[in-house]
Amino acid sequence: MHHDFWHQRWQEGRIGFHQARVTPLLERHWDATGAPAGSQVFVPLAGKTLDMAWLAARGHRVLGVELSGLAIDQFFEEHGLVPERRKSRFGTHYSAGSIELLCGDVFGLDAAALAGCGAVFDRAALIALPAELRGRYLGELYALLPAGCRGLMITLEYPPDEMEGPPFPVVETEVRAGLEREWRVQVLERREISEAERESRFAEEGVTALSTVAYALQRRQASGS
Numbered sequence: 001m002h003h004d005f006w007h008q009r010w011q012e013g014r015i016g017f018h019q020a021r022v023t024p025l026l027e028r029h030w031d032a033t034g035a036p037a038g039s040q041v042f043v044p045l046a047g048k049t050l051d052m053a054w055l056a057a058r059g060h061r062v063l064g065v066e067l068s069g070l071a072i073d074q075f076f077e078e079h080g081l082v083p084e085r086r087k088s089r090f091g092t093h094y095s096a097g098s099i100e101l102l103c104g105d106v107f108g109l110d111a112a113a114l115a116g117c118g119a120v121f122d123r124a125a126l127i128a129l130p131a132e133l134r135g136r137y138l139g140e141l142y143a144l145l146p147a148g149c150r151g152l153m154i155t156l157e158y159p160p161d162e163m164e165g166p167p168f169p170v171v172e173t174e175v176r177a178g179l180e181r182e183w184r185v186q187v188l189e190r191r192e193i194s195e196a197e198r199e200s201r202f203a204e205e206g207v208t209a210l211s212t213v214a215y216a217l218q219r220r221q222a223s224g225s
């Protein structure tokens, strides 16, 4: 999906994906990932999610990566923080306390950029990408994370011909095919989202069934364990 698409969404305030609360599945399942206390959590396609503040309040350092400078400005403003700025080959880094947001393209990262991350949290990130980018995202970006890294990934499943994403439906076989060579993948919860709970867009588009799935991830050690 072209960068302009996302920049325009932020400029026009069309950010229906943003939640005014912390993701309940994060609160419910984060401990099950075994993410080491105090570790840095990589949050790809971060937006201005409150989940980052929640992770920081739990004692984690956070590295969010987000294309939109507007999203990053709004995150810090809304949390009453004034970030320090520095530039690197990946983009502009904004840091305040234990939260660092990198304004740049997640596909421009390398292993050095993510070397300090002991965990990853993926909500509305994999499912924000069209199929042609998802293979690269799972196969290349996740391969940059260090051995032993833990993670929580949240996906959506719905009949693919019923709505045009994003969010795109991503089924378990796709997650496993993309990650299982390098990661242990475990379904923690699969839950149908009732019509009352769904964003109005799913009803408008006539989506007949919608589920969310939470996966625990663990990057295998180099030995293939």
Ligand SMILES: C[S@@+](CC[C@H](N)C(=O)[O-])C[C@H]1O[C@@H](n2cnc3c(N)ncnc32)[C@H](O)[C@@H]1O
Residues within 6 Å of the ligand: 006, 007, 017, 018, 019, 044, 045, 046, 047, 048, 049, 065, 066, 067, 068, 071, 104, 105, 106, 107, 123, 124, 125, 128, 166
């Ligand atoms: C669907 S939103 C989800 C945001 C956040 N994860 C949340 O839960 O609210 C996807 C975000 O990814 C950003 N994004 C899209 N492509 C990106 C890329 N290649 N690199 C970094 N950020 C990207 C968009 O600007 C947008 O804010």
